[in-house]
Amino acid sequence: MSELSRTSGVPIASIKYYQREQLLPPGELSSPTQASYDSSHVERIALVRALLEIGKLSVTTAREVVAAIDDTSLPLTWTFGVAQRAISTKGLEPAHPDDEGTAELAAGLTAAGLAVHDDNPGIPIAVSVLGSMRRLGHEELVAVLPEYIRAAQIVADADLASVAKRAGRTGMAETVVVGTVLGDPLFAALRRIAQEAASRSVFPVPDPDGVEAGHRLFPPAPRD
Amino acid sequence: MSELSRTSGVPIASIKYYQREQLLPPGELSSPTQASYDSSHVERIALVRALLEIGKLSVTTAREVVAAIDDTSLPLTWTFGVAQRAISTKGLEPAHPDDEGTAELAAGLTAAGLAVHDDNPGIPIAVSVLGSMRRLGHEELVAVLPEYIRAAQIVADADLASVAKRAGRTGMAETVVVGTVLGDPLFAALRRIAQEAASRSVFPVPDPDGVEAGHRLFPPAPRD
Numbered sequence: 001m002s003e004l005s006r007t008s009g010v011p012i013a014s015i016k017y018y019q020r021e022q023l024l025p026p027g028e029l030s031s032p033t034q035a036s037y038d039s040s041h042v043e044r045i046a047l048v049r050a051l052l053e054i055g056k057l058s059v060t061t062a063r064e065v066v067a068a069i070d071d072t073s074l075p076l077t078w079t080f081g082v083a084q085r086a087i088s089t090k091g092l093e094p095a096h097p098d099d100e101g102t103a104e105l106a107a108g109l110t111a112a113g114l115a116v117h118d119d120n121p122g123i124p125i126a127v128s129v130l131g132s133m134r135r136l137g138h139e140e141l142v143a144v145l146p147e148y149i150r151a152a153q154i155v156a157d158a159d160l161a162s163v164a165k166r167a168g169r170t171g172m173a174e175t176v177v178v179g180t181v182l183g184d185p186l187f188a189a190l191r192r193i194a195q196e197a198a199s200r201s202v203f204p205v206p207d208p209d210g211v212e213a214g215h216r217l218f219p220p221a222p223r224d
Numbered sequence: 225m226s227e228l229s230r231t232s233g234v235p236i237a238s239i240k241y242y243q244r245e246q247l248l249p250p251g252e253l254s255s256p257t258q259a260s261y262d263s264s265h266v267e268r269i270a271l272v273r274a275l276l277e278i279g280k281l282s283v284t285t286a287r288e289v290v291a292a293i294d295d296t297s298l299p300l301t302w303t304f305g306v307a308q309r310a311i312s313t314k315g316l317e318p319a320h321p322d323d324e325g326t327a328e329l330a331a332g333l334t335a336a337g338l339a340v341h342d343d344n345p346g347i348p349i350a351v352s353v354l355g356s357m358r359r360l361g362h363e364e365l366v367a368v369l370p371e372y373i374r375a376a377q378i379v380a381d382a383d384l385a386s387v388a389k390r391a392g393r394t395g396m397a398e399t400v401v402v403g404t405v406l407g408d409p410l411f412a413a414l415r416r417i418a419q420e421a422a423s424r425s426v427f428p429v430p431d432p433d434g435v436e437a438g439h440r441l442f443p444p445a446p447r448d
Contacts, residue, residue, distance in 0.1 A: 046361070054360075076427040084416060091315050092409040106443035114421050118442040122416030129410040133402070136278075137270070140389040141403050147382035148407075148414055151375035156418035158371035160426045165364040178357070179365050180419070183372075184412045185316040186353040190372055191407065192308060192346030194380035197338050202384045203300040218342040219330035 001027070004037045008045040015045065021059050023048045023066055040170070047174040055087045055177045062086075069173045079169065083176045085121050092125050092184075101130025101142075108145040112153070159183060225251070228261045232269040239269065245283050247272045247290055264394070271398040279311045279401045286310075293397045303393065307400045309345050316349050316408075325354025325366075332369040336377070383407060 004027075005012045018024035024044050027035030047069075051062040068074060068082040105126050109115065116123070133141040159179050166172045228251075229236045242248035248268050251259030271293075275286040292298060292306040329350050333339065340347075357365040383403050390396045 050360070077423045080423050080427070081420065084419065089412075089416075092412050109417065110443050114417065115441045115443060115445070116417050116420040118440045118444075120417055120420050120442065122413035123442055125409055125413035126417070129406050129413065133406055136274070136402060138399060138402055140386040140399060141406065143389075144379075144382040144386055144403075144407070145410075147378055148411055149418070151378040152411060152414035152418040153422070154371055154375040154378070155368075155415050156422040158368040158375075159415075159419055160422040162362075162364040162368055164426055165367075175362060175364060178360060178362055179368075180416070182353050182357055182365065183368070183415070184408075185349055186369075187372055187376060187411060187415070188313075188316050188408045189346035189349035189353065190376035191379050191383075191411070192313075192404070193333065193338060193340050193344055193350070194373070194376040195308065195383055195404070196305065196340040196344050198377070198380040198384045199301045199304050202388055203304070216342045217339045218344065218347055219334050219339060220342075221339070 001035065001037070004041055004045075008042050010045050010049065018045065018048050022063055023059070043168070043170045043174075047170050047177070050174050050177045051083075051086075054181045056090075056181075057086055057088070065173070065177075069169050072169070076169065076172065079173060080163070080176050081117070083173050084180060085119065087121075087177060087180055089121050089125060093128055097128045098131030098135050099127055100134055101127040101132075104130045104134075104142055104145060108149050111146065112149045114149070114153075155183070155187060225259065225261070228265060228269075232266050234269050234273065242269065242272050246287055247283070267392070267394045267398075271394050271401070274398050274401045275310075278405045280314075280405075281310055281312070289397070289401075293393050296393070300393065300396065303397060304387070304400050305341070307397050308404060309343065311345075311401060311404050313345050313349060317352060322352055322355030322359050324358055325351040325356075328354045328358075328366055328369060332373050335370065336373045338373070338377075379407070379411060 001012055001015060005015055008015070015024065019026060024041065027037040027041065030036045044066075048062060048066070051057045051065055052059070055062075057065065065083050065086050068079045071079075105123070130142055130145070133139075162179060163172050163175045166175050225236055225239060229239055232239070239248065243250060248265065251261040251265065254260045268290075272286060272290070275281045275289055276283070279286075281289065289307050289310050292303045295303075329347070354366055354369070357363075386403060387396050387399045390399050
């Protein structure tokens with residue numbers, strides 16, 4: 001077990017905790033005081049850490065995700081759905097929930113040829129945000145929906161391509177969890193970067209050497 | 225003032241507070257006890273609410289944004305930059321900051337022909353997320369960057385188009401604030417919806433009438 005701890009970079013106490021909570025299968029006993037572990041244990045530890053630390057799942061929910069991965073009678077899509085639904089969407093809901101966006105979302109998805117299970121965790125959030133935009137008097141924001149759906153499809157295809165690069169259900173599921181959680185802030189950050197660039201082309205700055213002087217660019221221009 | 229309160233839907237106490245904090249200019253005095261307000265006051269109240277309630281800005285920061293809007297010597301792009309930088313990016317940073325993604329982000333932006341001010345709030349977040357992906361051993365996630373940038377450009381163009389639909393600096397700035405804040409959860413929600421659809425095409429479900437039975441679709445199929 002101390003070797004497993006070294007290889008995985010996880011303290012022995014955590015490994016014992018994972019085993020006690022049925023998140024990690026026991027090693028094969030090679031003597032009464034020694035168990036042997038293989039690469040499947042190292043992989044599983046990485047997944048459990050991702051579920052608990054990146055996905056912020058409770059131990060109970062993490063156990064359900066792990067069980068869905070181990071049940072090879074379930075198709076992979078189903079397993080990924082369990083992982084995706086388990087990942088907290090806390091912090092994504094707007095402060096004032098509002099259901100008035102259901103018709104808009106349905107129309108947008110139909111136009112894009114998309115249909116998903118009605119328990120997809122994105123549905124209530126999208127409905128609520130669209131409702132808030134309308135309630136706040138911002139119809140012009142509701143109108144971005146088709147372009148947002150097109151961009152979401154590009155991102156989702158890239159997400160799935162990165163999952164398909166991994167071998168095995170455990171590795172794939174880990175990529176689903178880590179990618180889903182870290183992909184949100186990555187996209188939000190890139191959106192702010194792209195907004196600044198788009199803003200400059202829609203509303204050109206008349207005096208680039210005046211107001212904007214003294215600011216450096218990222219990435220820095222090559223100095224050749 | 226009671227008429228302004230009715231028109232804007234904001235209590236008189238809040239309007240007085242906005243004026244005390246220099247977020248809202250005083251009305252024109254028509255008699256010692258009566259001030260008259262016009263549509264610019266109603267617009268400004270909507271903006272201040274958006275800054276404080278949707279953007280979660282402090283009163284001090286909201287005052288800076290309002291001052292940038294009122295200073296018509298500043299180009300619009302600059303004003304939007306002030307609003308965008310003021311909007312909290314709290315909750316977007318990953319739990320373990322990591323600067324190892326700087327080279328990746330610079331390479332991705334250069335390939336897309338993008339360059340922004342080095343104080344763009346998206347830069348440290350994107351750098352940190354990319355560093356975390358690498359530290360966690362997920363090179364396959366770092367590889368999504370070009371597609372994410374392409375999708376962010378589509379979203380940013382839609383964002384700017386919705387800003388350009390509004391008339392006047394105040395209305396435009398309000399759309400920048402509300403759109404930037406509500407656009408993040410809208411996109412994250414649509415990403416989860418698009419992921420489910422993409423997942424089904426990459427990893428087809430072998431038995432659609434078995435495991436998946438009993439689940440309804442959204443949007444519901446038309447019945448006829």
